Amino acid sequence: MKSSFSGNNAIIPTIIFAFIIMLSIVQLLVSNRLSTDGAALAQLEKEINLYKNKNSILEDEILGRMSLTHIASEAAKLGFVKEDNITAISPATRIALHQ
Amino acid sequence: MIWRIRLVTILIVTFFALIIARLFYWQVIRGGELSLLGKKQYTSTSILKPARGEIETNDNFPLVANKQAFLLFAEPQKIEDKKIVARSLAKILEIEEASISASLNQDLKWVPIKSRISMPQKEEIEKLALQGVGFESQGIRSYKEASLAAHLIGIVASDDRGEDKGYFGLEGYYDRQLRGRKGEIREFIDVFGKPILVKNPFTAEKIDGRTLVLHIDRTLQFIVEEKLRQGIERYGAKGGSVAVMEPKSGAILALASFPAYDPGKFQDYDETLFKNPFISDIYEPGSIFKPLIMAAALNEDVVKPDTVCTICSEPINIAGYTIRTWNNKYYKDTNMIKVIEHSDNTGMVFVSQKLGPKKFYSYLSAFGMGEPTDIDLQEESSPTLRNQDKWGELDTATASFGQGVALTGIQMLRAIATIANGGNLMEPHVVAKIIDSDGKEIVIPPKVIRTVISEKTAKIVTEMMVNAVELGEARFAKPKGYRVAGKTGTAQIPIAGHYDPNKTIASFVGFAPSDEPRFIMLVKLDQPTSSPFGAETAAPLFFSIAKDLFTYYNIAPTD
Numbered sequence: 001m002k003s004s005f006s007g008n009n010a011i012i013p014t015i016i017f018a019f020i021i022m023l024s025i026v027q028l029l030v031s032n033r034l035s036t037d038g039a040a041l042a043q044l045e046k047e048i049n050l051y052k053n054k055n056s057i058l059e060d061e062i063l064g065r066m067s068l069t070h071i072a073s074e075a076a077k078l079g080f081v082k083e084d085n086i087t088a089i090s091p092a093t094r095i096a097l098h099q
Numbered sequence: 100m101i102w103r104i105r106l107v108t109i110l111i112v113t114f115f116a117l118i119i120a121r122l123f124y125w126q127v128i129r130g131g132e133l134s135l136l137g138k139k140q141y142t143s144t145s146i147l148k149p150a151r152g153e154i155e156t157n158d159n160f161p162l163v164a165n166k167q168a169f170l171l172f173a174e175p176q177k178i179e180d181k182k183i184v185a186r187s188l189a190k191i192l193e194i195e196e197a198s199i200s201a202s203l204n205q206d207l208k209w210v211p212i213k214s215r216i217s218m219p220q221k222e223e224i225e226k227l228a229l230q231g232v233g234f235e236s237q238g239i240r241s242y243k244e245a246s247l248a249a250h251l252i253g254i255v256a257s258d259d260r261g262e263d264k265g266y267f268g269l270e271g272y273y274d275r276q277l278r279g280r281k282g283e284i285r286e287f288i289d290v291f292g293k294p295i296l297v298k299n300p301f302t303a304e305k306i307d308g309r310t311l312v313l314h315i316d317r318t319l320q321f322i323v324e325e326k327l328r329q330g331i332e333r334y335g336a337k338g339g340s341v342a343v344m345e346p347k348s349g350a351i352l353a354l355a356s357f358p359a360y361d362p363g364k365f366q367d368y369d370e371t372l373f374k375n376p377f378i379s380d381i382y383e384p385g386s387i388f389k390p391l392i393m394a395a396a397l398n399e400d401v402v403k404p405d406t407v408c409t410i411c412s413e414p415i416n417i418a419g420y421t422i423r424t425w426n427n428k429y430y431k432d433t434n435m436i437k438v439i440e441h442s443d444n445t446g447m448v449f450v451s452q453k454l455g456p457k458k459f460y461s462y463l464s465a466f467g468m469g470e471p472t473d474i475d476l477q478e479e480s481s482p483t484l485r486n487q488d489k490w491g492e493l494d495t496a497t498a499s500f501g502q503g504v505a506l507t508g509i510q511m512l513r514a515i516a517t518i519a520n521g522g523n524l525m526e527p528h529v530v531a532k533i534i535d536s537d538g539k540e541i542v543i544p545p546k547v548i549r550t551v552i553s554e555k556t557a558k559i560v561t562e563m564m565v566n567a568v569e570l571g572e573a574r575f576a577k578p579k580g581y582r583v584a585g586k587t588g589t590a591q592i593p594i595a596g597h598y599d600p601n602k603t604i605a606s607f608v609g610f611a612p613s614d615e616p617r618f619i620m621l622v623k624l625d626q627p628t629s630s631p632f633g634a635e636t637a638a639p640l641f642f643s644i645a646k647d648l649f650t651y652y653n654i655a656p657t658d
Contacts, residue, residue, distance in 0.1 A: 024191065034295060035295065038288070038295045046103075049272065051462075052167075053167050057167070057218060059164075060241060063160075063161060063164060063241075063243040066243070067159065067243060067244050067245075068317060068318065068321045069245050069248075069321075072321070082558075088580070088655040097393065
């Protein structure tokens with residue numbers, strides 16, 4: 001009786017076995033790579049949050065300076081006063097004479 | 100010999116049976132529990148908190164925005180020297196060391212120490228590298244214009260679940276739009292807590308809150324608040340309100356009330372201050388109500404502007420009560436124009452008698468009495484209008500000059516606006532549009548509730564009100580060259596079944612320019628002490644604000 005693993009019949013199981021070993025090695029390499037990606041991702045997230053916080057602080061400061069309350073206070077410090085006497089110029093009013 | 104083989108076989112089988120039984124116990128019976136324990140170790144669930152929507156004025160300036168803050172927490176079981184940690188934190192946070200110690204000494208895995216810590220404080224604490232101490236991100240509201248428009252904005256506080264919730268004003272009314280929706284991310288983590296990218300993590304997207312863009316003009320609001328504050332001080336009033344509205348659309352351009360509070364520090368104020376008095380306080384309006392009854396009578400054609408009053412030469416007796424004018428002056432053969440000019444109570448009784456009780460009542464309803472305005476602010480009140488069968492002759496008579504009928508400031512403003520805009524009762528609105536997190540805009544259009552009077556009637560009453568300003572008690576305060584339609588009001592305050600002889604609510608309502616009104620404004624001063632009369636307190640304040648509005652809107656004098 002011939003052995004089922006003799007001659008050409010032995011090639012197919014060998015190929016399958018080799019393929020399985022190769023896939024296992026690839027999985028090992030990928031997992032190894034991924035295990036450190038998580039640390040890099042965490043670091044990136046930390047940096048993003050840091051910049052988000054800084055932006056938030058700057059935005060808060062900008063809005064503070066844009067507020068009317070702040071502008072009115074600064075204007076008062078600089079000596080600006082409100083003008084109550086406003087003259088409206090109508091078309092009938094002569095502004096200058098052409099001579 | 101055979102018994103030894105059998106014995107060994109039995110032992111081996113028993114041994115394997117025990118292993119299988121144990122495996123069955125751990126994998127099947129306790130399998131679920133262990134699987135969960137395992138998931139806790141290698142998965143991490145993070146809640147993604149949405150940012151609460153901003154509230155912006157019409158120039159897109161964020162009146163209310165969000166600021167980064169932090170909740171400081173401790174894990175007492177991980178802290179070795181609790182005394183040092185408490186001392187270090189107390190110094191930076193400026194709170195009692197004893198209160199921090201008390202928290203750290205609790206037999207708990209996690210305790211909050213202090214919320215709303217600023218970034219600089221967080222960085223200072225992080226430098227200490229204290230073990231067992233951490234931070235959770237928190238968003239808090241930021242008010243760049245301090246207490247400007249406090250009553251309009253409302254407050255954000257924690258509900259019974261510890262979640263942020265809006266109360267009063269816009270924060271309360273639009274809470275669901277502003278709060279957004281939480282997201283969730285579930286991912287695999289390694290032993291150091293770092294994410295492992297082996298599978299797609301489960302994510303539920305967070306949806307940030309929507310932004311409200313208001314009709315409120317920031318400059319106008321600033322002017323109104325400053326003037327109102329000065330007016331309350333000058334006239335010795337207990338408080339006051341001013342509202343400015345665009346009569347054609349019902350858009351609220353400014354709304355201020357004092358006393359007010361700082362929404363960023365609302366915990367330091369009495370909660371009675373949080374309600375917006377302009378929409379929640381009920382009062383008897385007094386003479387500013389007269390144009391409405393006059394408009395009703397003119398609309399029904401029961402009187403004309405030159406109709407002569409036949410009962411105005413002396414006080415009127417109705418049901419045992421005597422109705423007098425505010426200054427005890429009586430004008431024989433006065434006409435309707437003069438009735439408004441002199442703010443003549445007897446003339447208004449004449450008008451109400453001509454109108455009749457049925458029509459009088461129907462116009463009260465038509466002008467919006469007894470129904471809420473549906474303004475988009477939380478805590479609006481609406482006093483009920485008594486059934487018509489409960490109205491006697493005296494009730495109709497007194498209501499004709501604004502006593503014995505109660506309403507809120509916003510109801511009064513909206514009603515007078517029907518005269519300013521040609522006869523339509525509008526729904527007042529603070530919010531112009533809502534913008535979602537994708538940038539999609541939802542515009543809120545103006546809403547006409549109903550047409551109350553004809554355009555012709557509105558024009559006639561407008562001219563009567565212009566005449567009242569030009570020739571009435573408030574004429575000295577009016578800026579020159581402008582046609583302003585307005586009416587003064589001095590309403591007595593009812594206390595325990597009678598009217599207080601000394602206390603009044605002084606008001607002035609008006610719109611300008613009278614031909615094509617840009618704004619309508621109601622000024623209300625609560626119990627002014629320098630003078631009880633609207634003509635001497637609320638009217639000058641109105642015109643002082645109006646003068647600034649004319650400049651701001653580039654409205655040149657026409658006269």
